Amino acid sequence: MGLAGFAASLTIFCLGLQLYHYVLYPLILGLLARVMGRRKPSAASIPALRTTMIICAHNEAGVIAEKIANSLALDPSPDEIIVVNDGSTDDTLTIARRAASAAAHVQVLDKPERGGKSAAMNYGAAAATGEVLVFSDASEMYERQALMHLLAEFADPTVGAVSGSHRVRPPKTERDLVGKSEGLYWRYEDFIRRSESAIGATVASVGSMLAIRAQDWRPLPPGTINDDAWITMSTLARGRNVRFAPRAVSWEEASESSAEEQTRRRRITAGRILLLGRPEIWPLKRPAVLAAFLSHKVLRIALPFLMIGGIVANIIVVWLAPGWWVFALTLVLQLIGFGLAAAGYLADRTGRRWRLAHLFYHITRSNLSILLAVRDIAVGRSFLKWDKPSR
Structure with a gap:
């Protein structure tokens, strides 16, 4: 084959997998969802299930009172609200107890030693009495009928867990465009999750709005x-179904800096990589779910390596076989993509608006986070306990 031929094959392989992940997989999902899509549950189908909301909080003094008030105002309201203070060093515990005193069904559990x-979550679940446990972050504010849309999915007895839709509020200043990138990312993710849910293969949930039947709950390792x-x-590996409820919406303020957002993504990615080594999460007996997991989550971890391999191999092809014009074209397109990412970085630094450049910058930054997460794992860095980003 020769070096040029090998490099050409590697270029096609790397670019093909990137194209599949970012474009073809969402398109295939969208088409399948239109053909196989299930009927959306109605508000009339909400089952009568006792619900416990569990809010985990560490140093959330600035938002915990608002979060408790937000939870009490939901329609329907949770039958029980449990706030777990995870070793906070600020006034989270005091403020939470003061806010909880107005409602008898709100209890605050103090966990003096921080455990992550x-x-x-395990601590709160052990004290819960609900048939459905709804886990939430203190910084997430639910829309008034979010719980109703979550619970409606449990009308199907095969459903073990349901996730809602995470939204990011616009940035506070024109110079801070991090929220625009975060918002674009979550809209893209919502489309994929909505399509996966329609065909019974939801493999991604958000921890800020995740409901699970008490009978399907297993303590986190x-x-x-x-x-x-x-x-x-x-839950999927045990044969139960997981659904995405797009109308169950929660809101969070955007991170105040790109550095904080990248640290968050590094932590998430490191956790995802480590999770692959746990046999209990692999749905080997469910081919459609396994295919979605490999396409949506596992392949994403390989993207930065495919990106690097693709451009290096492409350069080698063009260098050794300049007459292969197709590869010259793919190299130009890749360089344009990296150029747009660089322009997006500059736009982010200067507060300028350029949606296309910002999109490429966000993709490149996400892939950089994966590389950094791999390095973190290699050097033994722990992300079990982490400081929340400023909002």
């Missing part, structure tokens, strides 16, 4: 970083 979110991914995949 997964330990706090020690050291779990991605609690939402573990709950989703282990």
Whole structure:
């Protein structure tokens, strides 16, 4: 074959998988969802299930009172609200107790020693009395009927867990465009999750709005970083279904800096990589779910390596076989993509608006986060306990 031929094959392989992940997989999902899509549950189908909302909080003094008030105002309101104070060093515990005193069905559990979110979730679940457990972050504010849309999905007895839609509020200043990238990312994710849910293959959930039947709940293993991914995949692997409720919406303020957002994504990615080594999350007996998991989540981890391999191999092809004009074209397109990412970085730094450049910048930054997460794992860095980004 020769070096040029090998490099050409590698270029096609790397670019093909990137194209499949970013474009073809969502398109295929969208088409399948239109053909196979199930009927949306109606408000009249809401089952009468006792509901416990569990809010895990560490140093959330600035938002915990608002979060409790938001939870009490939901329609329907949770039958029980449990706030787990996970070793906060600020006034979270005091403020939470003051806010909870107005409602008898709100209890605050103090966990003096910080153990991380997964330990706090286990702590709260052990005290819960609900038939459905709804896990939420303190910084997430639910729309008034979010719980109604979550519970409607449980009318199907095969459904073990349901996730809502995470939205990011616009940035506070014109110079901070992080929220625009975050919002674009979550709209893209929502489309994929909505399509996966329609064909019965939901493999992604958000921990800020994740409901699970108490009978399907299993305590999170020690050291779990991605609690939402573990709950989703282990539930699927046991033969239960997971749904996405797009009308169950929660809102969060955008991160105040790109550095904070990248640190968050590094932590999530590191947790996802480590999760692959746990046999209980692999849905080997469910081919459609396994295909969605490989396409949506596993392939994403390989993207930065495919990106690097694709452009390096492409350069080698053009260098050794300049007459192969198709590869010259793919190289130009890749360079344009990297150029747009660089322009997006500059736009982010200067507060300028350029949606296309920002999109390429976000993709490149996400892939950089994966590389950094791999390095973090290699050097033994722990993300079990982490500081929340400023909002």
